[in-house]
Amino acid sequence: MTVHAFTDPVFDAQKVFRAAMNVLSRPGTLVPLEADVRPPAPLSLEIAALALAFADHETPIWLDAALTSVSYVGEYLKFHTGAPITPHPVEAAFALVSEPALCPSLTSFTAGTADYPDRSTTIFVQTDTLRSSRSFTLRGPGISGTAALRADPLPPAFPREWAANRALFPRGVDMLFAADGWIAGLPRSTELSEA
Amino acid sequence: MNETATASGYNFAYLDEQTKRMIRRAILKAIAIPGYQVPFASREMPMPYGWGTGGVQVTAAVLGPDDTLKVIDQGSDDTTNAVSIRKFFERTAGVKTTTKTTDASVIQTRHRVPEEKLRADQILVYQVPIPEPLRFLEPRETETRQLHALAEYGLMHVKLYEDIARHGRIATTYAYPVEVAGRYVMDPSPVPKFDNPKIGDCAALQLYGAGREKRIYAVPPHTKVKSLDFEDHPFRVQTFREPCALCAAEDVYLDEVVLDDRGGRMFVCSDTDYCEQRRTDGHRGKMLGKVPLGGEAA
Numbered sequence: 279m280t281v282h283a284f285t286d287p288v289f290d291a292q293k294v295f296r297a298a299m300n301v302l303s304r305p306g307t308l309v310p311l312e313a314d315v316r317p318p319a320p321l322s323l324e325i326a327a328l329a330l331a332f333a334d335h336e337t338p339i340w341l342d343a344a345l346t347s348v349s350y351v352g353e354y355l356k357f358h359t360g361a362p363i364t365p366h367p368v369e370a371a372f373a374l375v376s377e378p379a380l381c382p383s384l385t386s387f388t389a390g391t392a393d394y395p396d397r398s399t400t401i402f403v404q405t406d407t408l409r410s411s412r413s414f415t416l417r418g419p420g421i422s423g424t425a426a427l428r429a430d431p432l433p434p435a436f437p438r439e440w441a442a443n444r445a446l447f448p449r450g451v452d453m454l455f456a457a458d459g460w461i462a463g464l465p466r467s468t469e470l471s472e473a
Numbered sequence: 474m475n476e477t478a479t480a481s482g483y484n485f486a487y488l489d490e491q492t493k494r495m496i497r498r499a500i501l502k503a504i505a506i507p508g509y510q511v512p513f514a515s516r517e518m519p520m521p522y523g524w525g526t527g528g529v530q531v532t533a534a535v536l537g538p539d540d541t542l543k544v545i546d547q548g549s550d551d552t553t554n555a556v557s558i559r560k561f562f563e564r565t566a567g568v569k570t571t572t573k574t575t576d577a578s579v580i581q582t583r584h585r586v587p588e589e590k591l592r593a594d595q596i597l598v599y600q601v602p603i604p605e606p607l608r609f610l611e612p613r614e615t616e617t618r619q620l621h622a623l624a625e626y627g628l629m630h631v632k633l634y635e636d637i638a639r640h641g642r643i644a645t646t647y648a649y650p651v652e653v654a655g656r657y658v659m660d661p662s663p664v665p666k667f668d669n670p671k672i673g674d675c676a677a678l679q680l681y682g683a684g685r686e687k688r689i690y691a692v693p694p695h696t697k698v699k700s701l702d703f704e705d706h707p708f709r710v711q712t713f714r715e716p717c718a719l720c721a722a723e724d725v726y727l728d729e730v731v732l733d734d735r736g737g738r739m740f741v742c743s744d745t746d747y748c749e750q751r752r753t754d755g756h757r758g759k760m761l762g763k764v765p766l767g768g769e770a771a
Contacts, residue, residue: 392622396502420693467504
């Protein structure tokens with residue numbers, strides 16, 4: 279199997295960006311991610327597409343243990359985006375997580391500063407499904423009334439971790455979840471509670 | 474799409490891909506932190522600062538080949554700024570353009586929010602001259618940044634209070650400061666305060682681009698946006714004594730048009746598309762000529 283990045287870099291990146299923009303501006307909403315990429319396993323198509331659309335030499339990428347264990351993944355990302363791979367989550371502009379259950383605490387990433395809350399990590403998380411029966415209720419900007427997040431599995435102690443992240447606002451990390459060609463967004467402005 | 478008119482030698486929508494990526498990252502942060510001004514590496518555009526370089530860069534980063542673009546300048550589709558930006562994207566991106574608010578997927582605007590209620594599948598891109606609402610109260614960027622970090626907006630309330638002390642009311646009529654999602658105070662760009670209520674709980678995503686000042690900020694859909702005021706001096710929008718002279722619309726923002734040097738004047742819709750649509754639908758203001766639009770004339 280040969281791996282490849284976007285076959286149409288300009289329009290694939292634009293489509294992936296619009297999908298990411300839509301899910302972050304409407305937390306919980308599922309949006310399909312269309313892009314012609316073939317990344318090396320275990321990097322998933324969706325996470326690869328997001329990294330290719332947003333990362334470049336200005337944005338260090340952190341990879342979780344499963345992605346680090348296969349050297350092709352880091353090489354693929356470095357070759358196609360020019361982004362440095364960092365072993366330190368706190369230095370990462372983007373964090374790529376393929377095994378959410380083993381994701382380090384959200385506080386290991388950078389939440390930005392009070393002056394520059396935008397200098398924070400955006401975490402792309404590969405999940406098994408975005409349509410799990412286990413649902414969290416979302417409230418906040420971008421949501422009319424309430425919305426639901428049904429991503430599964432989630433990082434450990436997620437509701438508590440997210441509440442701590444929300445409490446940092448306007449500092450904090452933002453997350454995008456992906457599964458089966460779909461993505462959902464969770465910006466730091468969203469309040470999450472168990473349904 | 475007019476393929477033949479598309480200029481060759483440029484990337485789609487003029488900007489190079491690295492620039493678009495940088496702007497797109499800023500847009501994601503802006504959405505995640507509603508009302509916070511994200512610094513970005515604004516590029517030189519083939520038009521002067523003040524002509525919408527911030528809005529143009531945001532539009533260029535957002536635009537795809539399937540989008541339909543509308544550009545308005547003070548509510549009008551046919552003024553120089555609107556026409557030239559529309560042509561710019563026709564030539565560099567080959568996208569469809571329209572003057573109809575309902576047909577557009579991306580609307581770039583200078584100083585107005587369309588009268589037509591926006592939908593969830595639309596994006597409103599504002600051109601912003603001075604993004605910092607506190608700039609005329611505190612000229613130092615280092616200080617205003619700290620004031621935002623501490624959510625210390627007393628200065629702004631003092632300014633509004635001084636308005637009341639001097640004029641008996643809050644005299645700010647455009648670029649009226651708003652508090653977004655209960656946190657950041659934001660300059661909604663120089664839209665008339667009449668438009669402020671449309672910014673809150675809007676179904677469409679709203680993006681703000683300031684090219685010279687190198688800032689991007691955003692209001693996500695359905696976000697609480699509160700115009701600053703006092704309990705005893707609540708926020709009020711402008712009202713007009715008479716309806717639009719051409720389409721008889723009420724509850725819209727009107728422009729004053731001077732007709733002669735003897736005090737003659739008329740008030741017409743500032744949103745030209747809205748006004749034309751109403752006239753096509755048969756609404757007639759008192760100064761509308763006898764030949765109606767829409768080819769009904771015999």
